[in-house]
Each structure stands twice: as structure tokens, then as C-alpha cells.
Amino acid sequence: MSLYLVLCVLVMAVFTYLPRMLPLTFFRKEIHSPLIRSLLYYVPYAVLAALTFPAILETGGQLLSALAGMLTGIYFAYKEKGLVFVAAAAMAVYYIVSLLLY
């Protein structure tokens, strides 16, 4: 493995770790502002929504397979089937549709 590659991995690791580490390690005060507390309460939901859409439809470059996989995922997630089942079902449906259509 070349020095360039090793240094690239190091740079990636450092700049992934820093934003994770700084607030949790150095911010020890309790936040009392209701606005900021509410903001932080909604962040997980908002960030997951923005991460999922529209990226889920661009998976593998096959719109219809991705759409079928997404609807399957939403259905089983709504039924509260759990992480693994939802992921496996969405993947299986994506695969079947891609075999049929592409």
C-alpha cells in the first residue's frame, strides 16, 4: 500500500472523528434553552429524512427497482418489523425487480 493511500485513510479518519469528538468531549454544560433543546430533539428525525430522500431512489441507478425497494421498506418499517427485516426485504425486492426489468 502506497504512502499516499495510507495518508488518505488517515486524513479521512481524522476529519470523520473530529466533528464527532469535539462537542461530546468538550461540551459539558447542560443546555437549558428550550429552543435549542427542541432543535436537538428534532435533529435525528430531520437528518435521517434528508439522508434517505432522494438518495434512496438513486440506489444502483435503477429508478424502478429502487422505488419498489423503497415502498417495500416503508411498508415493513410501518409494520415495525425491525432494522434487519426491513433491510433484507427492500434488498430482495430491489433485486427481483432489477432481474425482471433491466
Add this chain to the structure above:
Amino acid sequence: MNDFAAGCKKGLPIALGYFPVSFSFGIMVASSGLPLGLATLISLTNLTSSGQFAGVSLILSQASYFEIALTLLMINARYFLMSLSLSQKIDQKMNTLQRLIVSFGITDEIFSLAALEKGKLSFKFMLGLIIVPVIGWTSGSFVGEILTDFLSTDLQNAMGICLYAMFLAILVPPTAKFKAVREVVFISALLSVGLSYLPLFNFLSSGMKLIASTMLAALYGAVRYPVGEASL
């Protein structure tokens, strides 16, 4: 059951969901001609999805260290928010070393499950919640690198949807139950779609689009439906 075991138990579904995603990462790295072992090394030291994929595409284009650092910082800036949010949720007695260790494990999924736990988060619980997914994530890349030549492209594509399906599994139930969450989720998704597809916003990096969508939607929720002291 002690906290560590409870954390491991919560971490297991994340690890199983991670496996196919990092598996496809291993395939992507190995099939692009980079040396064997690189994908596993990256997964072990980075523990993140979008940042790793972006980092490798930059490596393939022979990018400078500065470009890699800047891109990763923008993609990973969301972790800053998550880390700040967790700083309010962890056991305040955690010492600096424990905080440094827990920080390494802040991923979208681990953070989401931790944030939705009831009560304060102990170090042992977090350790279990992190270690099991780290094993799933790293071993997935390792197996992916080794099996690269044996898988069809269709199957490789299908694995790509696992990450987002996991997001749906976490996101959909509270979205269906709570009106405030539902509105925040819809607004964030709409903003994200708009920022991604309107040419007007081409100047924003994907990381900046993510942060803008997240912050605006969360701000809407905070103003429209403020939460009390107890709910964080």
C-alpha cells in the same frame, strides 16, 4: 442484564444491517483496482458510510489531502450536531477518555438509537452499542473485498439499498405516530429533494445540502412544537 450486554443487544440489528452496506463498500474498493485490505482498513478507522464512499472516489481521482479533508468535513458536519445532542443525553459523569471512545461510534444509526433511548446513557451501554456494529461494519468490508469477483452487478446494486432501508426502519414508526415528527420529516425530505434537484443549488456540496435541510426542518419543529425539559 447489565448495561454492556443491553448495549450489545441493541447494537446487533445495526451490525446486521451494516454488513451488506460495508460489504458493497468492500466490493467497490476492490473492484476499482485499489489494493486488498484498503477497504477493511478504511471501515475500521472511519466507521461511516457516505464519507467512505466519497473518500474513495476522491482517492481514485488522485485528489489532494486538502480536498479530501474539506469534503469529509462537510459530509461529516452532521456528526457535530449529533455529538452535541448526545452530550446532553450521556451520563454526565463520563470522563474524558470515555467520551473520546464514545465519540468514535457516533454514526447515523447508533446515534438515532441512542437518542431515542429512555433516560441517561451509560458508558457501558454505549460501548456495547458501538462495538457490535464496528465488528459488523469492518467484517462486511473484509468479506466484500474477498468475494468481489463472485457477485453479479444486480446483487451488488441491491445491497446498496440496505443503508436507506435501515434509515426507514428507524424513521417510519415515529413518523406514523407523532404529528410533530411527521411534519419535520416531510419538510426535511422535501428540502433535501429540492436542494438536490434544483440546478439553482448546484453550488452547495452534498454535505451542505444535508445540513441545510436538517437545520431548517429541525428549526421548524422547535418553533412550532417546542418540547419540554423531560424529552431529551
